[in-house]
Amino acid sequence: MNTSFDPALELMEQLLDLLRQVPDGLSEHQLIRRLRAQHCTHIPQLPLADKLVLYRTHFVLFNALYRLRDRLWQERCAHLEISPLLIRLLPWQEGVQGLTGHDPLRSYYLDEAHLRDTTERDVERLLQSFWTRMHGGEERQAALELFDLDARADYAAIRLRYRQLVSQHHPDRGGSTARLQSINQAMEILERYYSPR
Secondary structure (H helix, E strand, O other): OOOOOOHHHHHHHHHHHHHHHOOOOEOHHHHHHHHHHOOOOOOOOOOOOOHHHHHHHHHHHHHHHHHHHHHHHHHOOEEEEEOOOOEEEEEOOOOOHHHOOOOHHHHHHHOOHHHHHOOHHHHHHHHHHHHHHHHHHHHHHHHHHHOOOOOOOOHHHHHHHHHHHHHHHOHHHOOOHHHHHHHHHHHHHHHHHHOOO
16 A cells, blocks of 8 residues: 655645636636745745746646646546646536647656756756747747738748738839848748748
């Protein structure tokens, strides 16, 4: 018989109680604040300005959330929506939970080696990668807006719109060289995201 104590079980129960009290859900930050206010021993009471403390707090929380979601699915009593901006309990719906395929985030947070082995330097790299992706998303959005397209556009629509804009704004047809350069730059950005190569 295994009698070892699993601290994540206690944290899972605290999370379940908190989420039941707030049906509209909470952000990760709000959830951490509430757990700290309850003097939860599983969430460090250290300043989150320290990147390694922030990472470890985030990891412990998301490990418990994914474990709780798995348990709720097995019990067929609720679905737990998990994202940094919104964590909330939803009613169980037969079949919906089974449709989710491989979830790389779940795999990451359930592998406790990431918590144990991640160094401050690793956290710096993770943060840099996150901000690069965020900047890239803004860059892509700006390029789509220049082309007057939305994110659902496919590569063929982008190429067609590019040819139309080049034709319209080419200096040989009275257009501006600066505008044409902006269009070409936007196309380079969109090629990185949408090109089938």
